[in-house]
Amino acid sequence: MPLVLNEEQNMLRDSAKDFCTNSAPIAQFRQLRDDKIEAGFDQQTWQQMIELGWTGITVPEEFGGLGFGFLGLGVVLEECGRTLTASPLLSTAIGAAAIADGGSGEQKSALLPKVAEGELLLALAVEESAHHNPYGAATRAEKAGSTYQVTGKKTFVIDGNVADKLIVVARTSGNAGDRDGLTLLLVDRQSAGVTVTKTIMTDSRNAANISFDGANGELLGAEGNGADLLDRTLDVARILLSAEMLGGTQECFERTVEYLKVREQFGSPIGSFQGLQHRASVMFCEVEMSKSVVLEALSALDDPDDIAELASLAKTRLNDTFNLVSAESIQMHGGIGMTDEYDIGFFMKRSRVCEAAFGNSSFHRDRYATIQGY
Amino acid sequence: MNLDTFRAETREWLEANCPQSMRNNPFHFEDAHEVYSTDDAIVWRDRMAAKGWTAPTWPKAYGGGGMDYDTHRVFQEEMAAIKALPGATGMGLAMIGPTLMEYGTEEQRQRHIPKIITGEVTWCQGYSEPGSGSDLASLQTKAVLKDGKFVLNGQKIWTSGAQHADWMFALVRTDPNAAKHDGISFVLLDMHQSGVTIKPIPLISGSSPFCETFFDDAVALEEDLVSELNKGWSVGKRLLQYERSAAPSRAKKKGKPANPYALTAKEYIGEIDGKIADSEAREKIVKQTMLEKSMQLTVKRVFEESKSGKAPGATTSIFKLVGSTISKESSALQSELRGTAGAGWEGDSFTEKELDACRGWLRDRAVTIYGGTNEVQMNIISKRVLGLPDK
Numbered sequence: 001m002p003l004v005l006n007e008e009q010n011m012l013r014d015s016a017k018d019f020c021t022n023s024a025p026i027a028q029f030r031q032l033r034d035d036k037i038e039a040g041f042d043q044q045t046w047q048q049m050i051e052l053g054w055t056g057i058t059v060p061e062e063f064g065g066l067g068f069g070f071l072g073l074g075v076v077l078e079e080c081g082r083t084l085t086a087s088p089l090l091s092t093a094i095g096a097a098a099i100a101d102g103g104s105g106e107q108k109s110a111l112l113p114k115v116a117e118g119e120l121l122l123a124l125a126v127e128e129s130a131h132h133n134p135y136g137a138a139t140r141a142e143k144a145g146s147t148y149q150v151t152g153k154k155t156f157v158i159d160g161n162v163a164d165k166l167i168v169v170a171r172t173s174g175n176a177g178d179r180d181g182l183t184l185l186l187v188d189r190q191s192a193g194v195t196v197t198k199t200i201m202t203d204s205r206n207a208a209n210i211s212f213d214g215a216n217g218e219l220l221g222a223e224g225n226g227a228d229l230l231d232r233t234l235d236v237a238r239i240l241l242s243a244e245m246l247g248g249t250q251e252c253f254e255r256t257v258e259y260l261k262v263r264e265q266f267g268s269p270i271g272s273f274q275g276l277q278h279r280a281s282v283m284f285c286e287v288e289m290s291k292s293v294v295l296e297a298l299s300a301l302d303d304p305d306d307i308a309e310l311a312s313l314a315k316t317r318l319n320d321t322f323n324l325v326s327a328e329s330i331q332m333h334g335g336i337g338m339t340d341e342y343d344i345g346f347f348m349k350r351s352r353v354c355e356a357a358f359g360n361s362s363f364h365r366d367r368y369a370t371i372q373g374y
Numbered sequence: 375m376n377l378d379t380f381r382a383e384t385r386e387w388l389e390a391n392c393p394q395s396m397r398n399n400p401f402h403f404e405d406a407h408e409v410y411s412t413d414d415a416i417v418w419r420d421r422m423a424a425k426g427w428t429a430p431t432w433p434k435a436y437g438g439g440g441m442d443y444d445t446h447r448v449f450q451e452e453m454a455a456i457k458a459l460p461g462a463t464g465m466g467l468a469m470i471g472p473t474l475m476e477y478g479t480e481e482q483r484q485r486h487i488p489k490i491i492t493g494e495v496t497w498c499q500g501y502s503e504p505g506s507g508s509d510l511a512s513l514q515t516k517a518v519l520k521d522g523k524f525v526l527n528g529q530k531i532w533t534s535g536a537q538h539a540d541w542m543f544a545l546v547r548t549d550p551n552a553a554k555h556d557g558i559s560f561v562l563l564d565m566h567q568s569g570v571t572i573k574p575i576p577l578i579s580g581s582s583p584f585c586e587t588f589f590d591d592a593v594a595l596e597e598d599l600v601s602e603l604n605k606g607w608s609v610g611k612r613l614l615q616y617e618r619s620a621a622p623s624r625a626k627k628k629g630k631p632a633n634p635y636a637l638t639a640k641e642y643i644g645e646i647d648g649k650i651a652d653s654e655a656r657e658k659i660v661k662q663t664m665l666e667k668s669m670q671l672t673v674k675r676v677f678e679e680s681k682s683g684k685a686p687g688a689t690t691s692i693f694k695l696v697g698s699t700i701s702k703e704s705s706a707l708q709s710e711l712r713g714t715a716g717a718g719w720e721g722d723s724f725t726e727k728e729l730d731a732c733r734g735w736l737r738d739r740a741v742t743i744y745g746g747t748n749e750v751q752m753n754i755i756s757k758r759v760l761g762l763p764d765k
């Protein structure tokens with residue numbers, strides 16, 4: 001798989017860049033936050049994204065999508081990351097991947113075209129504790145005729161407050177921590193027995209705590225054998241989120257390098273000080289390697305490749321790099337970097353939440369070593 | 375010839391002609407002289423040179439292999455398949471050859487390049503001086519042109535392989551009054567002359583791969599001036615690019631069957647339920663492995679970009695800095711994971727691998743120093759790539 005974008009993907013990138021900078025700039029995100037908009041995103045901007053076809057990028061053509069693949073969606077998310085554009089695009093794409101990989105023919109034909117048309121928002125409900133724990137579900141699903149009754153509590157469900165359908169990781173047998181016995185279920189957010197509480201996170205993006213009290217669930221994939229589908233879905237999530245983080249990292253870095261050129265102290269631009277120059281060049285190396293890793297991981301998603309190692313590599317690298325760059329950015333901006341009025345702090349807040357989502361670096365280093373057999 | 379025929383013929387020829395001792399025998403470049411002094415090595419070099427395969431992509435007119443991109447790839451694959459060592463190595467092939475191809479006159483190429491290809495002549499690099507390392511352009515070795523000859527006086531230092539070299543390419547000051555970058559010339563000189571004295575320098579690793587080189591009225595011929603008088607700086611810098619791109623980077627090796635650090639750790643530290651027992655060691659291994667993989671993917675990305683016609687971008691500027699850091703840390707880790715066994719200096723109490731690990735750790739401190747130190751690489755990135763200002 002070549003590590004370069006084709007013409008189609010380059011066009012997608014250009015149009016995404018154009019759209020994000022002009023129609024969804026950071027100023028819009030700031031406004032959403034200040035106005036405490038309940039939905040957490042701008043409806044009109046979302047409609048425009050749908051019209052641009054973004055909701056259908058990864059949906060196969062036979063289900064009404066564009067079939068451009070994950071590399072295509074990755075470049076769009078990268079641009080959204082640059083402008084911190086809030087939308088349910090990522091969570092819905094993750095959900096759609098789960099349906100495409102694990103759904104029955106019927107489920108795919110019923111749901112994927114709606115995703116492509118922007119009529120169906122999805123969210124993955126996996127976590128039950130403060131740290132990522134894929135097999136940690138204690139939430140129970142009891143078979144009741146042709147459906148299941150779901151009971152339990154989920155936390156940090158990204159876009160869980162706006163999704164139409166939730167993909168819930170529940171347990172049909174075994175205990176929290178077991179890989180066996182996991183079952184994925186589709187639950188309507190607005191159905192009986194579902195209570196959603198939006199959580200206000202530091203990055204001002206959507207997340208929710210959700211409790212299920214005998215809510216109706218529809219089986220997605222095989223009962224008791226959901227871990228394989230979950231692993232693949234989480235790897236999609238990790239790689240796509242890494243693409244968004246790559247955008248944020250680059251934007252934050254470029255803004256900081258610009259600032260180093262214009263801010264003067266001791267009669268010189270601060271960027272002439274070697275103590276700052278060398279730290280900037282270390283960041284440059286990290287950013288360049290991040291680009292390569294994200295590109296490779298996105299390509300691997302489009303090939304039916306083994307993606308687990310690359311997903312952990314990408315998420316670790318982007319966790320660490322986004323964290324490094326956003327923290328250094330504030331330091332190098334000095335006092336102004338600490339002010340709410342200045343945008344640079346938004347990147348550090350976003351970095352903090354992204355880092356915790358779908359596994360922090362220690363989770364993924366452990367996983368990587370385990371996959372490699374040590 | 376089509377590629378399949380070429381592949382088949384190459385395979386057969388390599389199988390018949392590559393001595394067993396020149397296969398599957400990875401070595402450190404500092405040991406190149408020793409490895410290439412054996413009878414087998416000389417037979418191998420001569421057979422390869424006769425086909426131009428010591429310099430497979432260089433023009434046939436000078437004795438090279440004249441291979442195009444695709445042919446060369448097949449050739450490399452077949453060499454790799456039997457883990458054959460290259461027919462020859464050294465600064466002639468890696469540095470001065472490509473530089474002469476670019477800057478030399480036709481006469482210079484004809485005189486020097488064929489002997490690089492056959493391995494008759496080996497080269498060393500006379501750049502650094504006691505007072506001029508990172509600030510190379512401040513160099514002081516003087517060369518005065520008289521009767522068709524440059525007369526050289528001064529001192530070079532850290533001259534790798536000077537004790538085995540036949541010729542040197544050197545940067546010398548030919549105009550002491552000009553600005554520091556403008557008074558430098560690039561010359562070639564014969565090492566076997568009375569005006570040249572060398573003195574080996576022992577290193578912390580115990581080996582002594584480089585020397586001090588003294589010039590007392592040493593002579594370089596006028597026809598061995600490369601490019602114009604006082605224009606040597608740009609030639610010298612170009613050559614450094616060849617040197618930096620050849621800097622060892624373990625990240626380039628692909629398809630490792632098992633993680634080499636994990637193998638060491640399991641042997642010397644042990645495991646609990648399949649995991650390395652020391653969690654900090656395990657974490658260091660993952661970090662190093664992930665960094666190597668990231669760099670490997672970056673090399674791949676740059677390669678793909680250049681193939682698709684994109685000009686080599688800023689990304690290549692990280693290769694020396696990251697590549698050398700990876701190599702240094704890799705060697706350090708292989709020593710550290712062996713505990714006290716990785717700190718053995720000599721004697722039968724230690725295996726050869728253990729001694730190598732210790733020497734390697736010491737030796738590879740150098741990779742972030744030579745060819746432009748890491749700090750200098752960071753200066754280059756800051757200024758040339760990020761456009762950060764000077765004071």
Ligand SMILES: Cc1cc2nc3c(=O)[nH]c(=O)nc-3n(C[C@H](O)[C@H](O)[C@H](O)COP(=O)(O)OP(=O)(O)OC[C@H]3O[C@@H](n4cnc5c(N)ncnc54)[C@H](O)[C@@H]3O)c2cc1C
Nearest residue numbers: 499500501502507508532533534740743744745747749750
């Ligand atoms: C194994 C080995 C082989 C070598 N082989 C050769 C050879 O064959 N031919 C040859 O000509 N030379 C050779 N060299 C020399 C090598 O190129 C120099 O050692 C190198 O350029 C550094 O110069 P220096 O040793 O004088 O260190 P210095 O330049 O004195 O550097 C000392 C420290 O100061 C730092 N420093 C210097 N300037 C700056 C700056 N502007 N900003 C920030 N930090 C700075 C350096 O990064 C370093 O950490 C070799 C060196 C080694 C270790």
